Amino acid sequence: KQEVTQIPAALSVPEGENLVLNCSFTDSAIYNLQWFRQDPGKGLTSLLLIQSSQREQTSGRLNASLDKSSGRSTLYIAASQPGDSATYLCAARGSNYQLIWGAGTKLIIKP
Amino acid sequence: NAGVTQTPKFRILKIGQSMTLQCTQDMNHNYMYWYRQDPGMGLKLIYYSVGAGITDKGEVPNGYNVSRSTTEDFPLRLELAAPSQTSVYFCASSYDSQTGAFFGQGTRLTVV
Numbered sequence: 001k002q003e004v005t006q007i008p009a010a011l012s013v014p015e016g017e018n019l020v021l022n023c024s025f026t027d028s029a030i031y032n033l034q035w036f037r038q039d040p041g042k043g044l045t046s047l048l049l050i051q052s053s054q055r056e057q058t059s060g061r062l063n064a065s066l067d068k069s070s071g072r073s074t075l076y077i078a079a080s081q082p083g084d085s086a087t088y089l090c091a092a093r094g095s096n097y098q099l100i101w102g103a104g105t106k107l108i109i110k111p
Numbered sequence: 112n113a114g115v116t117q118t119p120k121f122r123i124l125k126i127g128q129s130m131t132l133q134c135t136q137d138m139n140h141n142y143m144y145w146y147r148q149d150p151g152m153g154l155k156l157i158y159y160s161v162g163a164g165i166t167d168k169g170e171v172p173n174g175y176n177v178s179r180s181t182t183e184d185f186p187l188r189l190e191l192a193a194p195s196q197t198s199v200y201f202c203a204s205s206y207d208s209q210t211g212a213f214f215g216q217g218t219r220l221t222v223v
Contacts, residue, residue, distance in 0.1 A: 004153065009151075031208060031209060032209065032211075034211055034212065036214075041219075042216060042217070043201065043214045043215055043216040043217050044201065044203075044214040045214075046211050046212065046213065046214075049210075049211040051209070089153070089154075091153075091154075091212075093208065098156050098159065098169060098170075099144070099154075099156065099212065100153075101146075101153030101154040101155075102153050103151060103152055103153045104153065
């Protein structure tokens with residue numbers, strides 16, 4: 001059974017720092033992995049989608065990597081801003097086409 | 112471009128009442144999903160559908176029912192609401208199993 005873990009559960013850093021959020025999964029047989037952002041009381045916004053055949057995807061200051069062999073994905077945020085404060089969730093799509101979710105990392109960027 | 116639209120945004124139910132959460136998407140997506148999110152937890156899949164007329168159970172289907180009569184709509188029915196169903200419910204859609212999922216804004220449900 002696929003399990004997805006995100007560590008740490010919460011992270012607070014000063015504005016301007018580069019940071020890495022981690023996502024690990026137990027079953028390497030995934031179709032893709034997706035990173036989402038969730039603001040308080042709001043829905044989920046898709047940030048990046050990495051297909052199983054890809055190693056990384058980039059969008060602006062965000063870069064997501066995928067290493068299936070080690071069961072890990074990372075989300076790199078460059079030059080963090082207070083507006084980046086949110087909860088970041090990763091989800092792995094497995095062989096049964098379902099998305100299995102991590103519990104998220106709550107990120108606070110201090111001005 | 113509306114994307115995925117959920118109604119209502121908030122609802123308070125009494126124990127034993129029933130209700131339907133509505134979900135509509137205008138992207139002609141084949142796949143649709145219902146998730147629940149409890150505080151501090153990842154999302155749990157309740158039901159999903161790979162096309163009109165086809166539905167299947169997810170991880171936590173007990174106490175819920177769904178139907179998919181059209182490509183656009185995927186309502187979630189709660190029968191005999193229980194306090195354990197207090198949660199935030201998200202509807203999502205994707206074109207297929209390989210593409211990314213798009214989410215609605217969520218429905219915050221409280222059962223008292």
